[in-house]
Amino acid sequence: MSSIALVGNPNTGKTSLFNTLTTSYEYVGNWSGVTVEKKIGNLKNGAGKLIDLPGIYSLHPLSRDEGVAAQYLIEESPEALINIVDASQLERNLLLTLQLLEYGKPTVLGLNMIDVANARGIHINQTILQSRLGVTVLPLIARTGKGSVQMLSILEESSAIPAVKFKLNYGEVVERAISSIEKELRSIKDLPNHRWVALQLLEQNPVILQFLKSRIDVTGLLNICESCQSELQIKKLALTLPQWIRSNRMEYIRNICVEVLDTTAQKPHNLTERLDSVLTHRFWGLPLFIFFMYALFKTTFDWVGGPLSDIVDGLISGPISDGTNSLLQTIGASGFTHALIVDGIIGGVGGVLVFVPQIFILFLIISFLEDSGYMARVCLLMDSTMERMGLNGKAFIPFIIGFGCNVPAIMAARSIEQPKDRMLTTLLMPLMSCSARLPVYALFAVVFFPEQQAFAVLSMYVMGIVFALILCKVFSKYLFKNESSVFIIELPPYRMPQIKTLSRSTWEKGKGFLRKAGTIILAGSAIIWFMSYAGPGGFDVEMDHSYLAKFGGMIAPLLEPLGFGTWQAGSTLVPGFLAKEVVVSTMNIIYHAPDTAGLENQISQVFTPLSAISFMAFILLYIPCLATVGVIKKETASWKWTFFSIGYSLALAYIVSFVIFQGGRLLGWS
Template identity: 85%
Template sequence: MSAIALVGNPNTGKTSLFNTLTASYEYVGNWAGVTVEKKIGSLKNGAGKLIDLPGIYSLHPLSRDEGVAAQYLIEESPEALINIVDASQLERNLLLTLQLLEYGKPTVLGLNMIDVATARGIHVNSEVLQDRLGIPVLPLVARTGKGCKEILSLLGQSADIPPVRFKLHYGEIAEAAITSIELELQPMKDLPNHRWIALQLMEQNPVVLDFLKSRMDIRKLVKLGDACQSELQRKNLALTLPQWLRSVRMDYIRSLCLEVLDRADQKPHNLTERLDALLTHRFWGLPLFIFIMYALFKTTFDWVGGPLSDLVDGLISGPISEGANSLLGFLGASNFTHALIVDGIIAGVGGVIVFVPQIFILFLIISFLEDSGYMARVCLLMDSTMERMGLNGKAFIPFIIGFGCNVPAIMAARSIEQPKDRMLTTLLMPLMSCSARLPVYALFAAVFFPERQAFAVLSMYVLGIVFALILCKIFSWLLFKNESSVFMIELPPYRMPQIKTLSRSTWEKGKGFLRKAGTIILAGSVIIWLVSYAGPGGFDVAMDDSYLAKFGGLIAPLLAPLGFGTWQAGSTLVPGFLAKEVVVSTMNIIYHAPDTTGLENQISQVFTPLSAISFMIFILLYIPCLATVGVIKKETNSWKWTFFSMGYCLVLAYTVSFLVFQSGKLFGWS
């Protein structure tokens, strides 16, 4: 089946087009030797596979994810390319377009956001653009699906897409070097377009250089590039060879834009500018962000999410539990089977499922903020603070993603350009409060801080960010002393997100939680129930005499200085390493709670407000879950850094919980 690559700048609507053209998000894989994610989907017309490459500005990579595009083009052989560009930012987008045309494969140019360009008074003559570039140019609005059918129809007959005949002349000196390098590459029959390889080599693209080094002796090729550089300097051109090639492309792009763009009626981003004047204000911007986050949590836990969770809780503890009891009684199930299903599976999994409405509402609002363009502004707001701590504002994007799940957040750190910033972000990500911790916060906040539930949960999220910034400063000073950071981010115009896009984004973020409920949490609930049902004395023993109690009793003395030195608390923390959601399901089983209200009553008798705060902080900071540990190992390619991340989290959790509880006792808090 043919492969078609989707390439474009960030924020050009590439993901929207991918979702529209493909039947579904099929699977995720990794490029050989590079830990960068690729997305592959089947085209709706069955014409082949669509490969979504990371958003890039150029084929010369600044970050690991940008290197994926060049690596794909040199190692694979897609049948065609779709280059999606932003019609309102055409001049900037065309630099990548020219590099792709030089690759030589049949190419379709998707002129996206034509509605945004028109609204700003920018008119693009797609026919002239098509004539000058010699490739099909299709205007479209990927967010609404307008024009996507035409692209899909064209891809269905990809053999009819005309071959690229575009050739840009780089001057006599550079052209002579290109020809010489092409001659040297002639024996390499399995390489893509030799002219493209020569240009990428002359631009010193590290991905192409590494690939050629593994296949041949490139010293002669490098000498040819150096000779071209010397000849340029002899002609008194104060440009390096890569700068010369870029300047020729930019001159062509400017002349092309004069022909195809009509800016006579161009308007400024009035709405964007007015909103930015307020939302990115040097004094008011950060307080407004904190207020928006507070409103987010208030909506999640009080205004909307709380009542919905109560409805789910009533459904599980009422019709579902009662129906299961009646059905098992009618079938004559044994006491063991009855207890396993009702006390183990329904109580364990149900105790976590009740928080699903809150989690999905949280993801819905975060998706809205992301799609609207506001989150890019938050990174800008946070840059000065994060720079003082040793990171740049771009690292704040993975931190925000970490509120959903630490695993994709760590993978998102690949887009950060500097190795130091990538490593720091990866190591600090476990401190972000993922959705798995949310049920624990919500449970304890509802018991001990019912009037300030949103504030209590928000405090845990803020506390994670605060500790991440403090440790970032310490790690930067101790571990990455001589490395600097560079911040570069694009601020897209504000847009009203589409309902379809929001719903899909929310589902993609939240379905992992549901998948865990049907796998890890289900399996964990059964195992926890079994070790609570059995003990040295046999089966169906008292909970205090079970294997679970014995095991928790071994850990309890270590937790006593933290305020929760009971075997029940100790028993929840170890399975929490598999998945943090299992903490709540374990509590449901231990306390034989038929519903959330019953569990809340039990917890209120075992914990105090002070010990509850200590426990929540410990859950926030202690060892990341197994999946997060796995992805840290994968991204760092080092057991040393993996064990370091686990170790510092555990030490930090114990230290902070100890100080909070003991200080509270000293001041007479309870």
């Protein structure tokens, strides 16, 4: 089966095209850095596999995810390439195109966002572009699927796509060096186009150099590169070798654009520029973002999400619970089985599923903001603040993704160029309020802050961001000294998200929560119920004499200064390490609540508003879940940093909750 690589600049619509051409679905966002590793899918026509490589501006990698593309091309050599370019930014995109044409594989140029280009008054002569580059050029609108049928038809016989014979002359000095390097490479088997490898070596591509080092002694190759650089200096050209190669490519690109681009009807101020004048305003931009976030949480918890959660709660505590009771009585189930299913499984899992509508509404609105292009502007707005704290604005993208789940957010940090920024983002990511913590916030907010639910939950999200920025400053100063940070981000055009894209994106974000409900939370609820059902005295014991009570009682004294020093509270925190959602399911089992209203009533008798805030803060900050710990270990490749992330977050949670509760008591709060 043939393999076809999908390559292009960030935010050109690669992943949208990938989803259209294959039977799989990948995360789509209107910002750069969405694809952080190669993704593989089967083409719908069965013609082969399509590999979606991370968005790159050049084959010379600046970040870990960009290195994936260069490594794939040198090591795996696909049968054909699809180079997708943004028609409204043709000149910038063609720099990568020329490097791919030099790779020599059969290539199709996907001219995407042709509608955006036309709306801006930019028109491209497809015939001339096709003639100058020597490849098939196909206009596309990837997010609507326009042109995908034609693309599948072309790919059906990838062997029929003509090989590229593109060759750009780089001048006598460089051409001589290329020929010398090509001779040295003849001894290496399974290399792609030798001229392409030679050019990448002259450009000092670290991925290509590392690959060659694993095969041969590269001393001779490096001597050729140094000799070539010296000759350029002798000719008094104030350019390094990579700069010389790039300047030749850019000159060729400018000549092409003069021929193929008609910008006579280009509009001086488009919609994106007009919106940016308000949304990225130096004074109004950040207050507008805060207002949008408040409206997001108001919609999630008050206007829409709250009533929908009440309906789900009524279904679970009513027809589902009553129906299960009747069925178990009819079939003569034992008391143990009856209690396990009704009190353990339905009570535990159902207590979490009540919050599904709120979680999906939150994801829907976030997906809208992402796909509209607004989130990239938020990174720009946050850059000055984050720079003062030791990070750059690009790190804010993984932080936003972390509102859904910390695991993909940490993986998204691969798109950050600087190792220091990447490590800091990874270590601080667990402070972002993922969807697993949301049921805890929502439960306590409705009990103790019924009139200010949205504000109470939003404050937890803000608290996580604030502590992340503070610790970022501390870590930057003491752990990552003398390491600079560079901020480069592309602002995509604003666009109205499509219903299909929004629904799929929301589902992809939310289905992980449902998957946990059917696996980790289900298993956790059964285990927690059994620990509450059994004790040293046997089975069906009083809850206060159960194994769960004894286990929680061991932790309770440590939690006393935080305002929730009961065995019940202690029992919820440890299983929360598996998944934070288990905290609510454990409470449902411990308090034996028939429905959410019953659980809320029990909590109101055990906690006070002050201890509730302390508990919510502890849930926000204490150790990451097991899956997050695993991905931190994978991304940092260090147990030292993994244990550091666990240790600092636990210490921070204890200190913050202590200050909240004890400080509140000193001020006379209850």
